[in-house]
Amino acid sequence: MTLLYGCLLSLLVISVTLAIHFLFYKNYRTSGLRPPGKTGWPFLGETMEFLSTGWNGQPEKFIFDRIARYSSNIFKTSLLGYNTAIFCGPAGNKFLFANEYKLVRLWVPDYVNKLFPSKNSAADEAVKMRKAFPYFLKPEALQRYIGVMDDITAKHFSTDWENHEVVAVYPLIKRFAFVIASRLFISVDDPDHIARFAAPFEALVSGIFSIPIDIPGTQFNKAVKGANHIRKELIEIIKQRKIDLDEGKADPKQDVLSHMIVTNDDDENAMTDSDIANKLIALLLGGHDTIASTCTSIVRYLAELPEIYEGVYKEQMEIANSKGPNELLNWDDIHKMKYSWNVASEVLRLSPPFQGTFREVLADITFNGFFIPKGWKIYWSTNGVHRNPEFFPDPLKFDPSRYEGAGPAPYTYVPFGGGPRMCPGKEFARLEILVFMHHIAKRFRWQKTIPDERIIVDPMPVPAKGLPVRLYPHKN
DSSP states (O other): OHHHHHHHHHHHHHHHHHHHHHHHHHHHHHSSOOOSBOOOBTTTBTHHHHHHHHHTTOHHHHHHHHHHHHTSSEEEEEETTEEEEEEOSHHHHHHHHHTBTTTEEEOOOTTHHHHSOOSSOHHHHHHHHHHHSHHHHSHHHHHHHHHHHHHHHHHHHHHHTTTOSEEEHHHHHHHHHHHHHHHHHHOOOOHHHHHHHHHHHHHHHHHHTSOOOOSTTSHHHHHHHHHHHHHHHHHHHHHHHHHHHHTTOSOTTSSHHHHHHHTOOSSTTOOOHHHHHHHHHHHHHHHHHHHHHHHHHHHHHHHHOHHHHHHHHHHHHHHHHTSOTTOOOOHHHHHTOHHHHHHHHHHHHHSOSOOEEEEEEOSOEEETTEEEOTTOEEEEESHHHHTOTTTSSSTTSOOGGGGSTTOSOTTTOOBTBOGGGOOTTHHHHHHHHHHHHHHHHHHEEEEESSTTOOEEESSSEEETTOOEEEEEEOOO
């Protein structure tokens, strides 16, 4: 009997020891030091405050208020119903960019699937997109685009700006950027056809980051309808292009659409027409809305800073005066626009079209002493570095000289991402922005008619009234 009691007691001691060890180990893993911060209201978290600072034109306020409150460049919150860690420094940016598809991956809210239905995740779709377009982003391809961009831009200014005393800049630039994207990505240049996309795209952009309530009249419902309308139009274009390719009426290399069709898989991974349409929608969004926001911001800053405008004007007129009658811009001309690109770069620092993007955590990670569990979301903030005096002295000062020489420190300037996650369309955007700056600077000076017009960030910075300006054509 004594032996039995001894065995039972030994088993009890072992069981308790194992239980304590298990509990301690579990707590150690799951309750490691989380980033400082609060998660706010149930479900909503701090989403409304996060969005409202952008609606008020100060998206950086949400970020810097918390950096100051928690004395940390990493803090936790809850956004869109998910526990979220906010990364606000270059070390965090480097970590995320270097570990894409290893420890983290691109994430978008589930409701976005209503806008872009797909059997694959947003991260998988992003990988396919990056693999699909290198041919169109090579230097030799980009050089071919310059003449097309120059011709379209010249016609745009001749039709929509010249002989007008006052113009609303943002709507005009949106139209112009969409014409270029339509021409180069899907070879559509008919004005009436392009106009049919305008209102649905406007509804789609406005609804992507709206409250996802899909009932008639809501912003999100309008976005769903807009996406469906665009998808239907694009599917008709795709079907016709397939016919034209089969009959030899279209070139397999003429644009992104043809390339996607001829390189499509013929197995279970094959893209449907709807899949191709969704990718084209994403490409058209990125290819025109971000450009429209950036070029509008450039016009706004040049109106406010005449000394900066003079530098751009001088550089662009030197290039214009070197050209023959009706001679188009070329690759060498673009490379001469160094000061203009420094100006555009400073605009992208102060008014980036994207304030940041989300990542999903694929495995438990520890970074900078903080434990971030699998399944959490990470939001990396451009303003967390762009407007931080630690990385950009006197951060609110507009200073194009920041980009001379070696330029900003690595991972502190991230309007196009960085490292392996550098936006593949960066050079395409640079071409379009510089061609636009060339044409507007050589034609006009301008003055804002609403000096203190409010800027709304929803999700990109846009002027509340469209940035109306009074034009003063150059006499030459």
